[in-house]
Amino acid sequence: xxxxxxxxxxxxxxxxxxxxxxxxxxxxxxxxxxxxxxxxxxxxxxxxxxxxxxxxxxxxxxxxxxxxxxxxxxxxxxxxxxxxxxxxxxxxxxxxxxxxxxxxxxxxxxxxxxxxxxxxxxxxxxxxxxxxxxxxxxxxxxxxxxxxxxxxxxxxxxxxxxxxxxxxxxxxxxxxxxxxxxxxxxxxxxxxxxxxxxxxxxxxxxxxxxxxxxxxxxxxxxxxxxxxxxxxxxxxxxxxxxxxxxxxxxxxxxxxxxxxxxxxxxxxxxxxxxxxxxxxxxxxxxxxxxxxxxxxxxxxxxxxxxxxxxx
Amino acid sequence: xxxxxxxxxxxxxxxxxxxxxxxxxxxxxxxxxxxxxxxxxxxxxxxxxxxxxxxxxxxxxxxxxxxxxxxxxxxxxxxxxxxxxxxxxxxxxxxxxxxxxxxxxxxxxxxxxxxxxxxxxxxxxxxxxxxxxxxxxxxxxxxxxxxxxxxxxxxxxxxxxxxxxxxxxxxxxxxxxxxxxxxxxxxxxxxxxxxxxxxxxxxxxxxxxxxxxxxxxxxxxxxxxxxxxxxxxxxxxxxxxxxxxxxxxxxxxxxxxxxxxxxxxxxxxxxxxxxxxxxxxxxxxxxxxxxxxxxxxxxxxxxxxxxxxxx
Numbered sequence: 251x252x253x254x255x256x257x258x259x260x261x262x263x264x265x266x267x268x269x270x271x272x273x274x275x276x277x278x279x280x281x282x283x284x285x286x287x288x289x290x291x292x293x294x295x296x297x298x299x300x301x302x303x304x305x306x307x308x309x310x311x312x313x314x315x316x317x318x319x320x321x322x323x324x325x326x327x328x329x330x331x332x333x334x335x336x337x338x339x340x341x342x343x344x345x346x347x348x349x350x351x352x353x354x355x356x357x358x359x360x361x362x363x364x365x366x367x368x369x370x371x372x373x374x375x376x377x378x379x380x381x382x383x384x385x386x387x388x389x390x391x392x393x394x395x396x397x398x399x400x401x402x403x404x405x406x407x408x409x410x411x412x413x414x415x416x417x418x419x420x421x422x423x424x425x426x427x428x429x430x431x432x433x434x435x436x437x438x439x440x441x442x443x444x445x446x447x448x449x450x451x452x453x454x455x456x457x458x459x460x461x462x463x464x465x466x467x468x469x470x471x472x473x474x475x476x477x478x479x480x481x482x483x484x485x486x487x488x489x490x491x492x493x494x495x496x497x498x499x500x501x502x503x504x505x506x507x508x509x510x511x512x513x514x515x516x517x518x519x520x521x522x523x524x525x526x527x528x529x530x531x532x533x534x535x536x537x538x539x540x541x542x543x544x545x546x547x548x549x550x551x552x553x554x555x556x557x558x559x560x561x
Numbered sequence: 562x563x564x565x566x567x568x569x570x571x572x573x574x575x576x577x578x579x580x581x582x583x584x585x586x587x588x589x590x591x592x593x594x595x596x597x598x599x600x601x602x603x604x605x606x607x608x609x610x611x612x613x614x615x616x617x618x619x620x621x622x623x624x625x626x627x628x629x630x631x632x633x634x635x636x637x638x639x640x641x642x643x644x645x646x647x648x649x650x651x652x653x654x655x656x657x658x659x660x661x662x663x664x665x666x667x668x669x670x671x672x673x674x675x676x677x678x679x680x681x682x683x684x685x686x687x688x689x690x691x692x693x694x695x696x697x698x699x700x701x702x703x704x705x706x707x708x709x710x711x712x713x714x715x716x717x718x719x720x721x722x723x724x725x726x727x728x729x730x731x732x733x734x735x736x737x738x739x740x741x742x743x744x745x746x747x748x749x750x751x752x753x754x755x756x757x758x759x760x761x762x763x764x765x766x767x768x769x770x771x772x773x774x775x776x777x778x779x780x781x782x783x784x785x786x787x788x789x790x791x792x793x794x795x796x797x798x799x800x801x802x803x804x805x806x807x808x809x810x811x812x813x814x815x816x817x818x819x820x821x822x823x824x825x826x827x828x829x830x831x832x833x834x835x836x837x838x839x840x841x842x843x844x845x846x847x848x849x850x851x852x853x854x855x856x857x858x859x860x861x862x863x864x865x866x867x868x869x870x871x872x
């Protein structure tokens with residue numbers, strides 16, 4: 251499928267995700283308006299929507315209807331967004347700029363940034379739990395709705411595990427503890443698996459389950475998600491170490507400044523690029539049995555790694 | 562039922578809740594240990610467990626098995642606990658003491674307190690989603706499990722609504738915005754409904770739904786929960802205004818010091834006591850049709866109001 255146009259795929263899916271987020275979030279003038287303004291400021295900040303697009307692409311690769319994965323895509327993006335708002339706080343990474351704009355605690359204030367993150371995390375689960383018809387006006391019969399409820403609960407569990415103490419939050423604590431401490435590759439991988447890779451893997455997983463995947467297809471999609479998650483973080487580290495603030499929208503070389511545990515720090519930039527390319531090869535290998543339906547997942551993995559490893 | 566012994570009821574239920582929390586939370590030595598220590602420091606802090614006991618009592622009042630509500634009881638308590646950890650932060654209420662002990666950001670540090678709250682909130686939803694058998698080893702058949710899954714999703718939605726932007730978080734934002742601003746009774750009620758009453762109402766609701774309540778019973782339990790929630794906050798305000806730090810475990814008169822919107826501030830202490838007693842009468846009235854199964858709920862409401870309104 252050499253004709254696959256990733257740029258146009260990402261563009262249409264991103265606008266689909268933006269529409270779903272706009273519908274899922276309370277309106278900006280809901281009381282208290284300052285909270286809802288801050289939530290939307292954080293959510294509509296020009297992000298690439300990689301995670302929710304992975305939910306949709308995972309659903310497509312499983313042969314499901316994308317619309318059935320909209321709520322779960324929103325939930326994953328809101329969890330990602332809340333984590334950025336809290337990570338940027340003065341007590342954490344103390345970043346004043348995110349995607350070239352003032353971070354939430356700078357644009358509003360610190361208390362509101364804490365509460366905005368809390369609200370986004372909570373709304374994520376509210377929206378995910380609503381991924382099943384409520385019995386009034388849904389097309390699904392009672393049996394189908396009940397089966398779907400069990401599936402949604404499974405996805406909520408997977409997302410919460412990826413986001414919680416064993417996943418993203420635990421990874422962030424380990425990351426803060428590792429600042430300035432000499433890191434080796436095992437420590438860096440263990441931090442990244444939890445801090446970044448877990449939620450990316452959960453995104454693919456959520457889409458796959460929403461799309462009805464089971465057996466070998468589900469296993470393949472899970473292996474892809476786990477591998478892509480790690481590749482993504484390595485690529486992000488490489489960009490932080492090599493690109494300018496104009497490219498990343500963040501402060502230049504912020505990781506090195508904080509003495510963060512990163513792949514370039516333990517493997518060198520060339521070694522990190524090699525590791526990312528090996529993970530890409532694995533992503534493509536596990537997707538082989540899935541045929542053309544998995545083309546978006548292949549293209550996303552290639553894009554994520556190549557933009558960082560091409561140098 | 563004048564023989565009902567509330568003290569012994571609360572004691573046995575509290576130890577049941579503590580056991581369920583201990584099993585539901587990851588162990589204290591799970592990596593990273595500092596995070597899990599802080600989570601358990603916040604959760605096992607000598608709280609009264611009012612909210613999870615209301616989940617169990619709501620389940621009992623509906624005629625259900627208490628054990629089926631354990632996960633939901635844990636989820637509600639973890640959400641309550643996360644909100645305390647974040648409310649105490651320097652950027653929020655800046656409290657150094659909670660139940661007579663150093664708050665989490667004092668005992669650990671600010672970054673860890675933010676992340677501990679995030680982890681508790683996320684684990685709450687992970688645990689709630691696990692309230693249904695996973696299909697391996699559960700006694701329920703497929704049909705019963707699927708129906709139960711739909712019920713759990715409904716509870717997750719109710720809890721997230723109570724905790725999120727339209728509930729607790731929104732109430733906290735409104736509370737911070739109201740500091741030092743002249744308050745009237747409508748504003749105070751609107752803040753308290755969201756900040757405190759919503760989660761208490763959701764606790765009763767969660768128990769009722771887990772216990773299989775429907776129709777008039779569910780409506781009665783919901784009316785009780787909403788009314789008790791408001792009565793609870795008024796009682797808490799009265800205690801803050803009148804009791805010493807030794808009784809509340811908090812800094813004396815912290816609300817007045819912060820210029821917070823409270824019932825004693827707008828109604829006077831006597832007016833607030835009258836309001837609390839009227840709400841108690843309503844709690845008892847709506848429970849009348851439920852008979853002796855609702856005795857714990859009656860006793861809890863009486864206790865909550867009388868400890869503050871007896872003066």
